[in-house]
Amino acid sequence: MTSTGTTGHGLEFLEAPARPSAAADAAQRFREAFGAEPAGVWSAPGRVNLIGEHVDYTGGLALPLALPHRTFVALAPRTDGTVRVRSAQEASGWDGSLADVGPGRPDGWAAYVAGVPWAMAQVDGAPFSGADVLSGGFDVLVDGHVPLGSGLSSSAALECAVAVALADLAGVDLRDPRASDAVRARLAEACVRAENDVAGAPTGGMDQAASLRCHEGAGILLDCRDGTVRHVPLDLAAAGLALLVVDTRASHSHSGGEYGQRRASLEAACAALGVPDMRAVDPAGLDAALAELPDDVTRARVRHAVTEIDRVRRAAALLAEGREREIAGLLDASHESLRHDYEVSSVELDLVVDTARSAGALGARMTGGGFGGSAIALVEIDAVRSVAAEIGIAFAAQGLRAPQFLPALPSAGAARDL
Template identity: 60%
Template sequence: MIDPWTLTDGAATARAEFTETFGGEPDGVWSAPGRVNLIGEHTDYNGGLCLPIALPHRTFVALRARGDGGLGLVSGRESGVWSGELAAVGPGAVEGWPAYPAGVAWALAQEGVPVPGFDAAVASCVPYGAGLSSSAALESAFAVAIADGVGAAWPGPDPSGPDQDAGRAMLARACVRAENEVAGAPTGGMDQAASLRCADGHALLLDCRDGSTRQVPFDLAAADLELLVIDTRAEHALVDGQYAQRRATCEAAAEALEVPTLREIDPAGLVAALAALTDDVSRRRVRHVVSEIARVTDFVALLDAGRIRDVGPLMDASHESLRVDYEVSCAELDVAVEAARAAGALGARMTGGGFGGSAIALIEAGSAQSVADAVTAAFASAGFTAPEFLIATPSGPADRVA
């Protein structure tokens, strides 16, 4: 199992990387979590509902402001030090992983935040390329670090004050701009909202039409359950065109149906909406989005009723819809889901954007190793690279840790 770092160990690792690279001490260390989405996939950019939790696995950023407008970035996962000028950052101007933190600085500056230059070191235990939002964790850690550093000069609601959720919603929007416009990944806003706005012990019901949220209790331990995350090691990438293609198809379908987003299609009117579309691909994409939003509503209703053990069939149906109608699964994800179910999972599904990445399985407490062994054996039989596993417990949002 991939265990999360403690806050103390993560902060010490980032601080040591900073000191070795830049000398002296950082102004502080901030961290932000990765996420898994319980249900509600590819709904965020369609104005829909989704239900993520924050992982205990986090990205740590040690940062020190500098007065010359320069940027220096180093990561324990990457080679070399990236240097640039804040004034030169913008769409298409930065490549690779530095586009994410530099993009956050650019996006916040666009919102009127007096962003200083800075040096920063990154350390992370969020698995890379696993569909667990390592990029959003990176962005969010920088966002809270910059917001803290600005202090009283911060415009709008304080992300650490009494109206912090509104301030964190602003940070999330900036992180989305960074990912969309500077890093070039056409994601929706779920990942950043989860990293910045989740609460310990809860799932975040996010309404992507208006940005509103509700914290939904998600107490796995009380139900003698665990959530196993299966990293298939089939690396996914959101900048290879497949994700953007799905988004473009949905936006074109919404335009054809004369609605702002697919969220406006009531499930009761789905048959009529599908009949109004002219091609089968659009019909299948729309069918997934509308039915997935309905599954989120049903999932939350079960949690509100204390029936967490009954959500498994919704997870199974979500995966089938993603596999058949949205066509974002892959052989590794399907094998992981099928093997977990055969080993006793109450429900299982892919999570994240797809085309690789991770699956989740709702399992009996104490059965993680036996389910993991069954999935590993199924991967070996299929000739796939051995998967990796972690236990997801609903955790807290981005914040200062040292």
């Protein structure tokens, strides 16, 4: 299981388990659940987004990194079209037929598993298209170590772990992340479709791209128009810095109506402006574009999207030049935009950001879809504990559940473990 360490200051730091032991645990749980051997164990990471929020579904740019915290799946193929899903975290499983899987079916968390082979089968021309494992079914045991509802993409980690397992069993070689990146991009496409169509969550593609395509020691600059990525070295420790992730434990859900409303608002604005997406709006001409929109709410949503895309460009340029400290102001501006223009923050997220700044963080922002979940703070490496302690004190003073802290170490994408 994931290791939760409590320091002398009463702070909870959630450490990721070692991959070999976690994979062995998942295999053993599979044996206990199904009375048979798995064909293997695969895993995929959660992600934290450094900057570029709520723009992946409107042609934007994002700069996520994969976390060391991963979801493991032990899986064995079947030949009768049945899928049986069990979880180390959920008491109830799911049994069903692949023939019955489709938009809106099944419901609940099993959709993030059963939807993947359905979606992979829709991807024409991919090397896994038509593979027997996509129609034959499978047994799978899920063991997740990405905090649920934390805004760290536990759902994408689950989808992507299943996707690499099925692709591997279809004979696709994914061992070299760089050589297999084109296939990983197709798998990400399938996972997005599974989440959108089967699970009914209107998310963009950033989470799946990060989970499948990140490399250790780097983030990715994701172009959400064409799905291309550029790996951006991210060695904050060399600059004397750390990225502290704070899980507020105020749970959120991407399938809620608020998320869909934001996406629909941008789509309507694109239609009103006659542009394909928000990336087509030049930041220099933003005021003129806003004047063409019908109401203040739509103007605020558009202002966030256009300025956020510009912030990602600037952050990537600074990181490429080794000017890591200078991204702090961009993180702050991103949060203010998400708080006031996009209105997806929460009491807990604002408390983390405000407290971290007052405790000496260089910059801080919410990360993920919002309405709860997690925030990040860019801090001096020797100030991690003191900043975390101040956040813990602030939560206690407000009578809120104690937050949990995670190390954000840029990690590798989805792969086979056993």
